[in-house]
Amino acid sequence: MQHDEGPVPGKHLLRFLTFCQKDVAGDGQYDIEYDSDQLLYVDPITYRAVPRLPEFAEQWIPDPGLAKDTYVSLGTCKYNIPRAIKGENSPPEAIVIPTSLIYPKQDMEIGVPNTLICFVNDFHPPVVDITWTRNGQFVDQSEVSQTQYYSNSDFSFRTSSYLNFTPQENDIYSCSVGHISLQAPLTRFWEVEVHTDHQTVATAVCVCGVILGLIGVVTGLWFIMKANKYHWV
Template sequence: MLTPDSQRPIRIICTVLLVLPLLAVQAQTVDHVLSQVLFCQPNTSVPGLLKMFDNDQMFSYNFSKRTTSAWLPDFDQWSDQAFPNAANISAYLSLCDNLREALTEVLKEIMPEARGGTQTMVFTAQPLRIGMPNTLICFISDVYPPALTVIWRKNSELLSKESTSPGYFALYDGSFQAFSYLNVTPNYNDVYSCNVQVAGDSRTIVEYWVPDYPVPSDVLENALCGLGCALGIVFLFLGFMFLCLSKKLQQTDYTD
């Protein structure tokens, strides 16, 4: 007969045997979140509707054109299934506007406005080659609210201005990321800048980009190749001359 003291190790072993499979199953489980994010802003006519998988955007809905676009071309075949009911989308937008107005009125002078610490970064889509077409990408992070004005400048001259960035990403913390693109042909001494203004904020965030450590262009590669060949021919000619002179000196010594 088993006493309570003798049964205790058996209970512990049984408990461990039951818990280990659960831990193994839990370790193999990866949680993913498929979410639909709707945002609407005051003083702007561009609301947004996104379908996200974790922090990656899959689809976005254009309210003015009433069209759905996929972030990746591979998802185009499912675009018509992302937001199938246009009537519900209009209802969502009305709900968003009503909820925003109601919460604004209730929380006025109670909760401070969330602005975030917007940060920007500019980089090229392709390795930099002087004189070759490329695309500058202005990455804007920690945006809240996501109503933006992005201005591109080259050597202080205005190039383009867009009231909203073409791609928003909704993150778990309620903030957004955005991207703005500019097609360029960079040359030395060019200075580009991405100027970002967030709605409700009087500041302008400026991020500069200048060509730095480029991959040699085709012209430079050809020039270096030609210079190397020319130097090779010169050194070959000099070597041949020294060889002839040395032979002549040897013949003179034998004659003497």
């Protein structure tokens, strides 16, 4: 269920999004988005508003009635699912395969704490299981956090999983995504690569060697042409 208040002057879009799923216990989400960026979501258990970016929390004061609105909206969503299915003659659920991408949050330096991001996009329904490994071993879940599900304009969803890590040479990380559309998890790998001074010097020497070789060839051809010129004269 989605309510759009826009577009408004300046072509900005404020959207209140409610979604729930049939036969999924404890499932449901209510959030407020502005120009496709989530401002906040309401925890479906505690009904407390959680800002997407805590540093901007003071700039967005939730309506005191937001908890009640969420309770009513999620309840209405659950109530309407079987009736909507019956009214539409039990249409098949849209199943869309996710895509994923893994990358570091900041420029990488060996031994400097960083964050790996596994961005999962374009999937439906909005339930994915994301797991991380380091050198083939599952990482401690205390190092991992995940965003809420964000909606795309085509009603598919996206989410991001964050892994705090300290890069070490030759470490290999993987992010695996499980989804109802997949027969096997979708897995991406990311390896810590180090470009040392030795590699830089070796590359420079190689390039210089090639350049000197080309200069030698050109010089040789010049002398041959010069000799032929005098020979014919």
